[in-house]
Amino acid sequence: MNELLSLFRLSLNSYFGLTALRIKYLHKREKLWEPMLVLLGVVAGGMSFGSMFYFLALTMAQGAHMVGQADFVLTQFIMLAQIMAFTFGLFAMISIFYFSNDLDILVPLPLKAWQILATKFSLVNIVEYAPVIVILMPTLIAYNQVVTLGLGGWFTAAATMLFFHAVLADHTSSTGRHISCHRYARCQSPPPRYTYGNREPGVTWHYFLLAVPLYCQHDWADSGRRFNNEPH
Amino acid sequence: MLHFQNVSKAYQKANIKAVNALTLEVKGGEIFGFLGPNGAGKTTSIKMVVGLLRQDQGSITVNGHDTLEAPLKAKASIGFVPDNPDLYDKLTGMEYINFIADIYKVDSLSRQRRLERLVNIFEIGNRLERLVNIFEIGNSMGDLIGSFSHGMKQKLALTAALVHEPPLLILDEPMVGLDPRSAHLFKELMNEHCSQGKTVFFSTHILDVAERLCHRVGIIKKGQLIACGTMEELRQTSSPGSSLESIFLELTKQ
Numbered sequence: 001m002n003e004l005l006s007l008f009r010l011s012l013n014s015y016f017g018l019t020a021l022r023i024k025y026l027h028k029r030e031k032l033w034e035p036m037l038v039l040l041g042v043v044a045g046g047m048s049f050g051s052m053f054y055f056l057a058l059t060m061a062q063g064a065h066m067v068g069q070a071d072f073v074l075t076q077f078i079m080l081a082q083i084m085a086f087t088f089g090l091f092a093m094i095s096i097f098y099f100s101n102d103l104d105i106l107v108p109l110p111l112k113a114w115q116i117l118a119t120k121f122s123l124v125n126i127v128e129y130a131p132v133i134v135i136l137m138p139t140l141i142a143y144n145q146v147v148t149l150g151l152g153g154w155f156t157a158a159a160t161m162l163f164f165h166a167v168l169a170d171h172t173s174s175t176g177r178h179i180s181c182h183r184y185a186r187c188q189s190p191p192p193r194y195t196y197g198n199r200e201p202g203v204t205w206h207y208f209l210l211a212v213p214l215y216c217q218h219d220w221a222d223s224g225r226r227f228n229n230e231p232h
Numbered sequence: 233m234l235h236f237q238n239v240s241k242a243y244q245k246a247n248i249k250a251v252n253a254l255t256l257e258v259k260g261g262e263i264f265g266f267l268g269p270n271g272a273g274k275t276t277s278i279k280m281v282v283g284l285l286r287q288d289q290g291s292i293t294v295n296g297h298d299t300l301e302a303p304l305k306a307k308a309s310i311g312f313v314p315d316n317p318d319l320y321d322k323l324t325g326m327e328y329i330n331f332i333a334d335i336y337k338v339d340s341l342s343r344q345r346r347l348e349r350l351v352n353i354f355e356i357g358n359r360l361e362r363l364v365n366i367f368e369i370g371n372s373m374g375d376l377i378g379s380f381s382h383g384m385k386q387k388l389a390l391t392a393a394l395v396h397e398p399p400l401l402i403l404d405e406p407m408v409g410l411d412p413r414s415a416h417l418f419k420e421l422m423n424e425h426c427s428q429g430k431t432v433f434f435s436t437h438i439l440d441v442a443e444r445l446c447h448r449v450g451i452i453k454k455g456q457l458i459a460c461g462t463m464e465e466l467r468q469t470s471s472p473g474s475s476l477e478s479i480f481l482e483l484t485k486q
Contacts, residue, residue, distance in 0.1 A: 003337075107283050109332070110304045111304075
């Protein structure tokens, strides 16, 4: 487990360049206007997009609530968040899985294939959280104003946000893996780097990743009501 | 320590065998030089040992562990320096070394035996300090690897490969990019590593170094091992008193 954590920390640090940022802005204190500008951009962008999604979701939820279909808003915005996560995730997936050259460093180390794959997959998930939070958080707040989510609803919402884009990430990973298979072995055998030691990540993991978010999504609001013993 | 048994590897695109029925044994406590012209199969052989490539047939054993059957045990016995050390550019040298030490469990974080842990850390500290001093990279350990020169990266990769004191050190052209002083110190380190009963397997084009440093030398050409033995044994196949360079040129001429 320590190796996995160490590998994850290293991948996170390397992908986002945390040490480089720390050295440049905290130690050398060079071009401090750069992080200020980025922070301003993130805050301004997040607030403008967030408020846009909030008011849009609020208006839609109020209208839909009149005809007893407030849950429709969640479905729409989850779909939108999935599309955004897919778009951002595709680039992250390509850069993390396909164009990264760290396998030449990692494969000779005594690491299991699943540890390397899990780290890369987690990294893609983290990259995908940004669009998910910007879209889903304002939506949830707006929805909560119209239909009270309650403790159970918020719990399910958190689980959904945590896991739902994993479906996309999982399938994009699988696609990437099969592309690698074609590239390295012309489809006769899986890519040798991932199968060192005759071991491959099992399909169970893929199904698990599919099952959790689908379960969370299928009746989000209902599960919240059930948890709170509220009438339908 | 390292045993190739009838190992072959073909690249599908080239449709030729990069390594062809290679059988070779490297014993514990020796420095073995792996020589050959460009494209002879040296790097392919090394990549198969460390798991970057999979052999089409045959078996490779490291410290008694088959690289396909027990890859983690085999890899745990290896310290590897590639021919082109592409390390993590956005990390500092110290972060990279600490990562490698973590992976090889050099730094035990056992909470049950705090005292033992502290002793371990102290030993690591000493070992690291010594390696860092040998390669004179102490001042750069806090800098980003991306700012390192090729030689500095090479030194860092060597330090990382030695930090867990592996029974088998595999080096793919380790002298490339090293300044003369570092190269000299590195050769001393290889001798010291070997004197502890550990093994060094390295490929090189610098024949003088191989002649002076290696206990045994193997010459590979077009994927096949064409000569293997001590310098004396190799000289017996050629004219007496001939240098490794002349033996090499004679054996590898078209």
